[in-house]
Amino acid sequence: MKRKxxxxxxxxxxxxxxxxxxxxLAQKQAGPKDSAVTSEDxxxxxxxxxxxxxxxGESKEEIGTDAxxxxxxxxxxxxxxxxxxxxxxxxxxxxxxxxLSNEMLGSDSEREVTAEDVIDPNIDEEFLETSxxxxxxxxxxxxxxxxxxxxxxxxxxxxxxxxxxxxxxxxKEFEVAGTIKKGLRLEAIQITANDPDLQLxxxxxxxxxxxxxxxxxxxxxxxxxxxxxxxxxxxSLTGEKADHYEVLYRSHCSNIxxxxxxxxxxxxxxTGEKRPIEAIQIMLVALPD
Numbered sequence: 082m083k084r085k086x087x088x089x090x091x092x093x094x095x096x097x098x099x100x101x102x103x104x105x106l107a108q109k110q111a112g113p114k115d116s117a118v119t120s121e122d123x124x125x126x127x128x129x130x131x132x133x134x135x136x137x138g139e140s141k142e143e144i145g146t147d148a149x150x151x152x153x154x155x156x157x158x159x160x161x162x163x164x165x166x167x168x169x170x171x172x173x174x175x176x177x178x179x180x181l182s183n184e185m186l187g188s189d190s191e192r193e194v195t196a197e198d199v200i201d202p203n204i205d206e207e208f209l210e211t212s213x214x215x216x217x218x219x220x221x222x223x224x225x226x227x228x229x230x231x232x233x234x235x236x237x238x239x240x241x242x243x244x245x246x247x248x249x250x251x252x253k254e255f256e257v258a259g260t261i262k263k264g265l266r267l268e269a270i271q272i273t274a275n276d277p278d279l280q281l282x283x284x285x286x287x288x289x290x291x292x293x294x295x296x297x298x299x300x301x302x303x304x305x306x307x308x309x310x311x312x313x314x315x316x317s318l319t320g321e322k323a324d325h326y327e328v329l330y331r332s333h334c335s336n337i338x339x340x341x342x343x344x345x346x347x348x349x350x351x352t353g354e355k356r357p358i359e360a361i362q363i364m365l366v367a368l369p370d
Contacts, residue, residue, distance in 0.1 A: 233275050235326070235365045241269035241305055242359075259360030261333055266310035266357035269303035278321040281328070286313035286352050310357030313350030315343075326365045333360040 237251035240258045243265045251273075252258045259267055274281050284295040285302045288310045296302045303311050316328050331342045332349040334356045343349040350358050 235276060235279070236272065236274045236281065236328075236363065238270065238272040238361075238363055240267050240271075240361065241301075241303070242267050243308075243310075254364040255362055257333075257360050257362055259333070259358075261360050263359070264335070265359060266335070267303070267359060267361065268307070268309060268311060269301050269305050270311065270314070270361070271299050271301055272316065272363065273299040274318075274320075276320075276322060279318065279323060279326065280320040281316060282319055283314060283316040285311045285315075286350065288312055288355065288357065291352075311350070312355070312357055313348050313352050314358065314361070315346050315348055316363065317346040324368070326367055328363065328365055330361065330363040332358045334358055 234253040237253060238258055239248040239251045241247045242259055245260075245265065247269075248258065258270075259265070270283070270285065272281050272283055280298055282295050282297055283302055284292060286292050287303055290304075290309065293302065302314075303309070314330070314332065316330050318326060318328050327345050329342050329344045330349055331340055333339050334350055335358075337351075337356060340349060349361075350356070
């Protein structure tokens with residue numbers, strides 16, 4: 082009997098151990114995990130202090146953002162007000178300038194412009210007198226220039242040359258009649274004095290003929306259409322005023338150029354050298370009393 086009891090006790094113990102051991106092991110294994118979960122839950126779960134701090138921080142950030150927005154808005158408002166004020170000042174200045182100019186124009190239009198408006202009263206009177214004198218002198222010079230241009234020369238002349246014939250216009254004193262360095266000979270010449278008390282007499286030496294007869298005012302000396310060159314010339318004065326002037330002349334000869342001045346019947350050019358005259362200058366010079 083005792084042996085049976087012991088066996089039953091042992092079986093009961095074995096059964097108890099068999100059913101109790103897995104649950105204990107499961108509890109032991111689950112224990113750390115639950116504790117970790119619990120700690121994690123505890124760590125994830127904010128405390129009241131943290132919630133309060135976060136709430137204060139967010140409120141501070143919102144307040145700072147609102148303050149920044151308010152500052153930006155205030156600066157924009159101030160800038161707009163400054164621009165408006167500046168524009169208003171500019172318009173006011175423009176209006177005042179317009180009013181001032183209108184007043185000045187109105188006052189000027191009501192009266193005639195006088196010399197005092199043009200001439201500064203502070204200018205020295207001597208300067209004005211000098212300016213008037215200069216203006217008078219300038220006008221005199223202009224009149225004298227015009228009179229000189231309109232003045233009739235004492236003598237005039239024109240030539241007939243190879244290939245170009247008679248010149249269209251008479252030359253005045255000292256002007257060149259003919260051509261230079263073109264090889265065009267003079268064949269005839271006309272000279273006239275523009276004073277009734279003064280006359281001219283001139284004579285030319287022509288190639289193939291020699292000296293021709295003297296001629297008077299505006300008569301043709303030389304040949305036309307015969308292809309004969311003038312090689313030399315002599316000019317002299319006659320008339321009541323012949324003693325008051327002397328006539329000077331010079332010739333430009335082929336292969337020689339300009340010769341020296343001749344006067345009062347002297348020979349200008351060459352004879353016996355077959356050098357035609359290509360151009361000539363003539364002038365009258367008044368003698369001292």
